[in-house]
Amino acid sequence: MAKKPGRSGGARRSGPSGRDLSVRVRTARRRKTSSTRWLQRQLNDPYVAAARREGYRSRAAYKLLQLDERFRFLKPGLTAVDLGAAPGGWTQVLIEALGPSGRVLAVDLVEVESLGGAEVMQADVSDPANAGRIRGALDGGADLVLSDMAPTTTGHRATDHLRIVALVEDALALAMDLLRPGGCFVAKVWQGGTEDRLLAAMKRHFTSVRHAKPPASRADSAEMYVVATGYRGGEANSRQTRGAD
Ligand SMILES: C[S@@+](CC[C@H](N)C(=O)[O-])C[C@H]1O[C@@H](n2cnc3c(N)ncnc32)[C@H](O)[C@@H]1O
Incomplete structure (x- = not known):
C-alpha cells in the first residue's frame, strides 16, 4: 500500500529539502538523446525525489501545495x-487538506488508480455529455474546481495552442456550472495563453483573478496557473463561456 503523503513532521511542506546529489546519465546506444535528457532531468529533479519520499504519486503535488501556500484556497470541509x-498527486493533496469532512471527485480521461478518500471518474471533460455525470456525482455543487489538464501535444504550435485554450474553456464552463457562490477555480494555463476573452469571462464571474507560476513548475515550461476566487454565482452566469463571452 502506498504510504500517506505529506504527513511527515506534521505541517504540510510544499518544497523539497535535503541534499541535491546530481546523477549523470550516459547515453545508451538504443536510447534517444531526448530520452536520456528526460531521464537525467527526472533523476536530478528534487521534486521527483521529494514526491517519492513523501508518497505523492506525482511531482505535480508540489505545484498545488505551493499555489495554496500563496492563495490559501484549500480548507477543511470543502x-x-x-x-x-x-x-x-493533486488528489492526494486535496484529500489531506480537505480532511474527512471534505469531498474530492477526481476526473481524468485515463483511469485514476483508486485513492481512499476520493471518488474517481474516468471521463473526457471536453465531452459535454460528461458535465451531467460530474454534476450528478456531486449532487449539490462544488466549492473548488481545479484543472491540471494538459492536452497531448502535436508539436504544431498553433494546433497545440488551440487545444490548450479549448481545455481551459471546457474547465471554466464546467466550473461555472458546478461552483457555489464564493467558490474558487484554479487552472493550468500557458504563458501568454489565457486568452483575453477567457480572462475577461473570469474577471466578470470572480472577484479576484491572479496568475502564478509555482516554483515546482519547471522554468523551461510555459505552464502557469490562474487562480480565480470569489465566484459571483447567480443569474449573470451563463452555462456557456464559449461564444457567450
Ligand atoms: C499533467 S497531468 C495531471 C497531473 C495531476 N494533476 C497530478 O497531480 O498527478 C494532465 C492530465 O490531464 C488529463 N486530461 C487531458 N485532457 C483531458 C480531458 N479532456 N478530460 C479529462 N482529463 C484530461 C490527462 O489524461 C492527464 O492525466
Whole structure:
C-alpha cells in the first residue's frame, strides 16, 4: 500500500529539502538523446525525489501545495473537483487538506488508480455529455474546481495552442456550472495563453483573478496557473463561456 503523503513532521511542506546529489546519465546506444535528457532531468529533479519520499504519486503535488501556500484556497470541509487528476498527486493533496469532512471527485480521461478518500471518474471533460455525470456525482455543487489538464501535444504550435485554450474553456464552463457562490477555480494555463476573452469571462464571474507560476513548475515550461476566487454565482452566469463571452 502506498504510504500517506505529506504527513511527515506534521505541517504540510510544499518544497523539497535535503541534499541535491546530481546523477549523470550516459547515453545508451538504443536510447534517444531526448530520452536520456528526460531521464537525467527526472533523476536530478528534487521534486521527483521529494514526491517519492513523501508518497505523492506525482511531482505535480508540489505545484498545488505551493499555489495554496500563496492563495490559501484549500480548507477543511470543502467539496473539490480535480480535473485531469491522473496519476493523482493533486488528489492526494486535496484529500489531506480537505480532511474527512471534505469531498474530492477526481476526473481524468485515463483511469485514476483508486485513492481512499476520493471518488474517481474516468471521463473526457471536453465531452459535454460528461458535465451531467460530474454534476450528478456531486449532487449539490462544488466549492473548488481545479484543472491540471494538459492536452497531448502535436508539436504544431498553433494546433497545440488551440487545444490548450479549448481545455481551459471546457474547465471554466464546467466550473461555472458546478461552483457555489464564493467558490474558487484554479487552472493550468500557458504563458501568454489565457486568452483575453477567457480572462475577461473570469474577471466578470470572480472577484479576484491572479496568475502564478509555482516554483515546482519547471522554468523551461510555459505552464502557469490562474487562480480565480470569489465566484459571483447567480443569474449573470451563463452555462456557456464559449461564444457567450
Ligand atoms: C499533467 S497531468 C495531471 C497531473 C495531476 N494533476 C497530478 O497531480 O498527478 C494532465 C492530465 O490531464 C488529463 N486530461 C487531458 N485532457 C483531458 C480531458 N479532456 N478530460 C479529462 N482529463 C484530461 C490527462 O489524461 C492527464 O492525466
